[in-house]
Amino acid sequence: MKQITSRDNASYKELKHLASSASARKKSAKTMLDGVHLCQAFLQHRGSPELCVVSASCVDHHEVVGILAQCEEDGADCIVLPDNLYQALSQVENGIGILFVIAANQEQAPQQLSLNAVLLDNLQDPGNLGSILRSAAAAGIQQVFCSPGSASAWSPKVLRAGMGAHFLLDIFENVDLHALISASTIPVLATSSHTKTTIYQINLNRPLAWLFGHEGQGVDPELMALATDTVTIPQKPEIESMNVAASAAICFFEQVRQQIAGASK
Amino acid sequence: MKQITSRDNASYKELKHLASSASARKKSAKTMLDGVHLCQAFLQHRGSPELCVVSASCVDHHEVVGILAQCEEDGADCIVLPDNLYQALSQVENGIGILFVIAANQEQAPQQLSLNAVLLDNLQDPGNLGSILRSAAAAGIQQVFCSPGSASAWSPKVLRAGMGAHFLLDIFENVDLHALISASTIPVLATSSHTKTTIYQINLNRPLAWLFGHEGQGVDPELMALATDTVTIPQKPEIESMNVAASAAICFFEQVRQQIAGASK
Numbered sequence: 001m002k003q004i005t006s007r008d009n010a011s012y013k014e015l016k017h018l019a020s021s022a023s024a025r026k027k028s029a030k031t032m033l034d035g036v037h038l039c040q041a042f043l044q045h046r047g048s049p050e051l052c053v054v055s056a057s058c059v060d061h062h063e064v065v066g067i068l069a070q071c072e073e074d075g076a077d078c079i080v081l082p083d084n085l086y087q088a089l090s091q092v093e094n095g096i097g098i099l100f101v102i103a104a105n106q107e108q109a110p111q112q113l114s115l116n117a118v119l120l121d122n123l124q125d126p127g128n129l130g131s132i133l134r135s136a137a138a139a140g141i142q143q144v145f146c147s148p149g150s151a152s153a154w155s156p157k158v159l160r161a162g163m164g165a166h167f168l169l170d171i172f173e174n175v176d177l178h179a180l181i182s183a184s185t186i187p188v189l190a191t192s193s194h195t196k197t198t199i200y201q202i203n204l205n206r207p208l209a210w211l212f213g214h215e216g217q218g219v220d221p222e223l224m225a226l227a228t229d230t231v232t233i234p235q236k237p238e239i240e241s242m243n244v245a246a247s248a249a250i251c252f253f254e255q256v257r258q259q260i261a262g263a264s265k
Numbered sequence: 266m267k268q269i270t271s272r273d274n275a276s277y278k279e280l281k282h283l284a285s286s287a288s289a290r291k292k293s294a295k296t297m298l299d300g301v302h303l304c305q306a307f308l309q310h311r312g313s314p315e316l317c318v319v320s321a322s323c324v325d326h327h328e329v330v331g332i333l334a335q336c337e338e339d340g341a342d343c344i345v346l347p348d349n350l351y352q353a354l355s356q357v358e359n360g361i362g363i364l365f366v367i368a369a370n371q372e373q374a375p376q377q378l379s380l381n382a383v384l385l386d387n388l389q390d391p392g393n394l395g396s397i398l399r400s401a402a403a404a405g406i407q408q409v410f411c412s413p414g415s416a417s418a419w420s421p422k423v424l425r426a427g428m429g430a431h432f433l434l435d436i437f438e439n440v441d442l443h444a445l446i447s448a449s450t451i452p453v454l455a456t457s458s459h460t461k462t463t464i465y466q467i468n469l470n471r472p473l474a475w476l477f478g479h480e481g482q483g484v485d486p487e488l489m490a491l492a493t494d495t496v497t498i499p500q501k502p503e504i505e506s507m508n509v510a511a512s513a514a515i516c517f518f519e520q521v522r523q524q525i526a527g528a529s530k
Contacts, residue, residue: 045503127392131508138500138507161508168503200522233518234525235403238310238433242403243396243426246514249507253498253515254522257465260499 001078007085019089031104031154035092036063039100041164048074055086055097064098091156104154109172113184117143117209119177121219123150130161131245137165139252145175181226190219190227191247198234204255205262212244266343272350284354296369296419300357301328304365306429313339320351320362329363356421369419374437378449382408382474384442386484388415395426396510402430404517410440446491455484455492456512463499469520470527477509
């Protein structure tokens with residue numbers, strides 16, 4: 001296992017750049033997974049990283065030992081850093097010092113919707129995006145399509161909030177949702193408070209795509225007009241709306257409930 | 266309308282203290298509502314604030330004019346601040362400069378659970394707490410009980426995430442959940458991944474309390490043991506858990522669905 005001890009080392013400088021700069025991550029098509037949980041989830045679902053970085057004081061931690069063993073078995077590069085150098089890379093406070101550098105290649109989005117999917121138009125908050133990815137994966141949804149203005153799905157914040165959901169999903173970014181919805185042969189459902197049909201009244205036991213939008217402004221009206229149906233989550237009129245990640249979770253799991261009910265018929 | 270122009274003014278110093286210090290808010294039993302939306306929601310549901318503070322450049326904004334008119338009609342104190350002094354109080358960037366100072370009195374919690382309620386054990390994240398309050402209010406749940414270790418419900422961050430839900434709920438903090446659950450005559454349901462009964466299989470069309478816990482560690486095992494039932498949200502086994510606010514929203518709205526289905530029978 002290689003050791004780096006100087007902050008002037010070229011590889012270390014590159015790591016630091018990757019940790020702190022969204023444009024560096026974008027340019028290199030790489031991102032960082034910070035902490036034991038994300039690294040374990042990646043190994044389990046996606047295999048070995050490009051690089052594994054460990055802080056010196058955590059080399060003997062039993063979970064780190066297991067991760068390092070698998071990385072070395074797979075021939076992945078591993079680096080040990082002094083704790084102070086490691087800390088400058090990590091956004092996790094008081095965590096166990098291990099991180100992966102992985103490729104965050106943009107897969108080409110399919111031209112056509114055919115599986116259960118989530119479409120995100122201009123969603124801004126990394127915590128909301130991570131929570132939606134986690135709920136979607138938990139509900140067995142496979143594909144997520146994000147518009148150009150949405151938060152970056154592979155940023156460290158979204159990865160942390162996603163808790164490994166990223167590795168179970170196909171996430172497509174910078175997608176022209178207008179074209180995708182226009183060409184769709186499966187229903188695209190958008191939630192709206194200005195509609196009467198509730199999520200409990202519509203058949204969700206079929207392949208469909210959910211469309212959610214910006215936290216403040218909602219879905220772009222032009223996209224909304226392209227949706228097959230608008231549906232509502234029936235709520236007290238005194239409340240204007242719910243958090244978008246909460247709304248999404250309710251929709252995804254009403255779909256799960258209808259799938260279970262359909263299967264038992 | 267009173268004007269303050271000096272940052273050495275005693276009232277301004279007090280406001281700044283209130284804006285920046287959780288212990289100052291606790292000691293004075295006051296908090297701040299930042300922005301047009303929260304101020305409007307407060308006026309609508311709770312009446313006038315103790316104090317209304319406006320930034321000079323926003324005095325003529327049409328929504329501010331409406332809020333000020335109602336405050337003055339009700340005899341509430343109003344203060345105008347130069348923009349730079351106002352900005353030092355506000356956590357909202359590029360927002361419309363208006364905030365309320367309100368009493369955040371702790372109401373005495375009822376000894377007995379009798380209405381639909383949410384119990385929060387050691388919930389940490391302000392965003393999650395705000396989202397749960399918003400979903401609970403949207404689902405028509407009336408009471409929220411927070412354990413001593415939970416995030417402060419009346420902090421500016423939680424108020425922002427709650428988007429006015431606070432004013433529709435009875436929120437009780439520093440509650441001994443152990444005693445409350447032990448004495449409860451209505452069911453207390455906790456979600457768990459180690460149980461077989463799903464939220465879709467249990468009767469939720471009756472008064473009950475939902476118990477949710479810490480983001481990482483979940484509900485304290487001692488409290489969990491006191492719950493009437495544990496229920497699960499059926500999800501893909503590859504995902505360990507969902508975000509707690511997403512889980513709560515799913516539970517609350519499965520209850521709403523069962524209430525609607527029950528009413529139409």
